[in-house]
Amino acid sequence: MPQKKAAVRKVSARGQKSQVKKMPAAKTASRKSAAPKKTSVQNVSQEEMLLQALRGMRDILPDDQPYWERVRKALTHAAQEYGFQRIDTPIVEYAHLFTRSIGTETDIVEKEMYSFVTRGGDKVALRPEFTAGIARAFIQHGMGILPKPVKLFSIGPVYRYDRPQEGRYREFWQGNFDMFGESDPILDAQTIQLAYRVVSQLGLKNIEFQINSIGMPESRREYEKALIRYLEAQKNKLCQHCRDRLATSPMRVLDCKEDKCIQLTVHAPQSLDYLDQESRDHFKRLLEYLDELELPYTINTRLVRGLDYYTKTVFEIWSSDKEGKKYSLGGGGRYDGLIQSLGGEATPAIGFGLGLDRIVLEMKRTQVKPYQEPKARVFLAQLGDMAKKKSLRLFSELEKNGILIAESFGRGSLKSQLRVANRLGVEVTIIVGQKEALDETAIVKDMVSGTQETVTYERLVDAVKKILKTNQVLQG
């Protein structure tokens, strides 16, 4: 009865763009003229909004959970094996924490942060990445006194107000690993090894690391100067966007995809040539370690990461499909200055994050098997009120004995219940009807052979287990 959509009185909220301005309290603004904004809620009915997840937000449905479960398990196992301890930090932090650490000129902060003011007047933001919050926790809880390196692992959602596409969402999941207190390049190598370990354990092939070193702040400044000098001289050959970038983040010009920019930057100065002695040694030793570990890497002198806090080593993890198309799965790097710049004791650190949504996407794309939940092999069918009551008890009784039970208590006929049992592919069905309920017995039916026998409650568990066991042997 799709009742012809009650003609709702619709106040035509047309016109009145612009002049939104600030409207401090908007106390005089009448209901209907309030909030024309362009939040676009205008033409969307309340009900419609209720039935739709926010843009870029999505549900991870039961069908997908096996993949996620496998990813989570791989992550936590690897974390354990490499001695990482789990830490969970709040999703919301002071916005300032992120601007301080990630950098104010970066896109992440400039236009992708979910920031808002709380009722108490605090400027806060949903975390766009993990490291800032973890660094904050590290300092706040005085973790600097712990034996080095301090290894912390996290998994959870992060938020970026970006334009969604496949594999990129506004709420997405990351697994994050950080090590504090150790500056030796072997940690860099170990970090990359760990990342490789996780990803390949998940069955992803064609993994490649791209690495680069951007040196310490001083050498980086030197380099930036040289780069600007070079680009400035041929400014008119750059695309418009890159010309703008010259002033704010010249290094980003390096990964512009415009042909003319690429051509121009081929011969541009490279950060590697401007490294200070220490960074140079660091990078050299890292490469030696990577060779030793036989990890698949290429040096990408154009690789610049979007966060300001990186020093020395930066890297990204890529996966490629048959057509050679590449997908970024994660990245990371060293951030020796971050802790100190946030107000802590000078502490070198390195870490990386993995994009879980993308990993799941890749797993599906390359047909990696998801994690299989243990599946019920026994079905419990019942007939009649009395049997229903008994079945509930039987259900928990069997479960206590480690037997997973499927059921469809809501159904009436035995036929339909058996049909469900069949579809679920169970090996045994236990049937309790009126008669059995009275006798305190149950029918145990072997779904493969079709034979069945009536047993007492005491013998029930054994009878079921016996069938399951012989099946197992047969499947061998």
Place this chain on the structure above:
RNA sequence: GUGGCUAUCGUUCAAUGGUAGGACAAUGGUUUGUGGUACCAUGAAUGAGGGUUCGAUUCCCUCUAGUCACCCCA
């Protein structure tokens, strides 16, 4: 934030300026306490709002969402 493409039952695919059809899935049934197959039946959709029109799911506009390319990144 910019530009392109898209939008039909839960899923997938049809069709039309004039009552939207199939397949898969779902639910019930084929004498009611026994599975498969088959057969029958049932429920289920034109994303939202406006415009043009006698009439719009179809044409136009706006919004929303998805997707792709930028941007950026995971």
